[in-house]
Amino acid sequence: MRASHAYCLFVGSFLTAAGYGATFLLTEHFRALGGSEIETGITLGGAMLGTVIGVPLVGWFAGRFGAARMAALGALSVCAGYLALASLHTLSPVIGGAGFLIGLGWGIFYLAAPMSLSERVTDRERGFWFTRFGAFLMAGIGASPVAAGALTGSLGLSTAMAFCVVAAACVLAALLLWMFENLSPRPAATTPRPSSDGWVRKLPDIARTKAIYPILMVGLGACVFSGVLTFQTSLVRGTGLQASTFFAAYAITVVVSRFVLAPLVSRANGDRATIVLLSVMILGVVVAFALRYGVLIQIASAILLGLGYGLVYAVIQTQAVNDGPAEQRNAALTWFAIAYFLGVFGFPLLGGWLIVTVGTAGFLGAVLAFAIAEMGLALLRLRVPRPLEASFNEPRQTADSR
Template sequence: MRQSSAPFLFAGAMLAAAGYGATFLLASYYRARGGGDIETGLTLGAAMVGTFTGVPLVGWLSGRFDAVRMCVIACCAVAAGFLLLASSTSSGFALSLVSGFFIGLGWGMFYIAAPMALSERVTDIDRAFWFTRFGAFQMAGIGGGPVLLNLAVYQAGLSIEAAFVLVGLACLTASALLWIFGTLAPGAPRIKTLRPWLRDIVVIAKGGSIRPIVMVALGACVFSGVLTFQSTLVQGTSANAATFFAVYAITVVAARLLLARALARLPQAALATGLLAAMVLGVVAMFGVAFHPAFQILAAILTGIGYGLVYSVIQTWAVNDTPRELRHAALTWFVLSYFVGVFGFPVIGGWVLAHLGKSSFLAILLVAGVAELLIAVSIGFAHKRIAPDASRTSMP
């Protein structure tokens, strides 16, 4: 991949990711309209339906169309969703569900098409490094977007609706940048047939990539739970949701940019285990926010180091541990699994928060995090049984 084209990809990814990051303001959006966490969860449930429409489309059409061009369409869909939210009236919850569908459709398409486009333009040896760099800019948008929007809304006095208009414009700008990237860095020759992926899960389930596919769903539950409902989790305390977003984003971006090469050289199973242990401790730290706001900062740092860095590790496992002819299918299933957690869990999480409280909610996140950690440990043992240095070959 040409170095000169990378800035357009990274800038476009950051702005597109800010669109997803803006969904963390949905709880505030509905509270301002007399709603609550249940409405937030239902909107994200509609987004999950959108992702389950968008991700398969990309999986099937990725052979015919350059994934970058599908990223452009995806950003336009996210923009449409937020512009619809901005225009929705307090009584128009049905329109909000449509908005959620468009946001999920666009983000789902982008989330699989962007790494697919990048993967096609780099070698196996460089894939982990480029995935990590790409992920840094993506996380900058996911974490930095809510920070800037919180400042605009709560410090500058901008309405949430006006903030969503800005998000829509940012996503349209992202589509233009990604179009330029696709022009500067042409992808592989296209084919005329559709790419099957659905039935390939039978083969994938028998191989090593099924474990990272399960892991990403569990980690996404933790990620979406902590960030989507952060404003609810800190209600009644002296902590501020914007602080978590800012610390989380800074931690992830700095760690990925500074440690990309070093992380790629470490034994990956051991690295993933350590990172997931940090994520679990981050959830534990959230229990202490009611006692002191410093626990929120600790939780943001631990979650940023843990989830923020482990994602690219298990994403690389999902691709590299799969035969080349099935990699697009593995990546499709990987992203679908991610969205089960990131958009599906808030439907349950919103109900748990409303009816059972914060402690029960955090306990569920803790169980999900520990389960993912145990799978990583099992992968480490499996690698040791296969070959003494197998963990080093899982990720270049």
């Protein structure tokens, strides 16, 4: 794979990720229609259902059709979901269907895009490329709310028009992802094979390896991530703060840290790095309790979350792939994506209800509980005996200790 070809994947991923980042506008969009955070939760609940269907589609068709082409189709589904939301003039059950399309597309893309990258690189290179890929992904998620806020604020566009712009970006993303598949053919060893079809049956085997820990951890971390970002407008309501400030600080932190600090993280012991980064993430949630004290607190929370979650995600994604034998890697990546989606789209159902019924303090308390639970799993991982994974990790020690 040429580096120049990879940027078709990276830019396409950045634009598709902007589709997820734009979900921060959902609450504002529904409030204009007479709704609340409850409707946001319903929409993202539909998205969670969509991902449950989208992820298996990648397992069934990526080997024959091409993972990057599947990612392109996912981007088009995200586009359709936002166009459906933009067409609304009143609240209706359509919001669940629109969320389903967004989740279906994001689920297909989120598994297929890294899969298309993983099958074109070696074990030694995987951490490097996953870190770069993740930087573009997080940059898209973080920059989208800033751009959307500018569209609805400075330019005075409605949220519906902003959703149309997001939909157009997803169409461009689909073109770039399709180009990547054509420009960078898969190695012969990764052409159509049945190994990705049995991902459900492989779960018991995965559960006997260390890969199960990052799979569970990413679900808990996704609850933290989606809680703070999706409901940022609710968290700052009445404080005089702007949600776009948080997103800008978060996006800049993630991009800079992944390019500047990621090499240091990749050379460090993975388990220990995870503990440190999760501690930083937890501190970011704790700081969020004090948002009423001003913009510096908001920026500090964004930076801490960007450093902690932004860097630990790449670490545990690499662990999920490398901690199992070769025949389990696509299955492990599939379960990693499913766990992520259950958190990122499932938690807003609880989060929206918490904000409406018990307020933002109770909501942040739940977010903090999920962050601490993820730390607990990371600590348990340290206690797992080395022989559990030695048989298939031994050949890759050089790559893992870079």
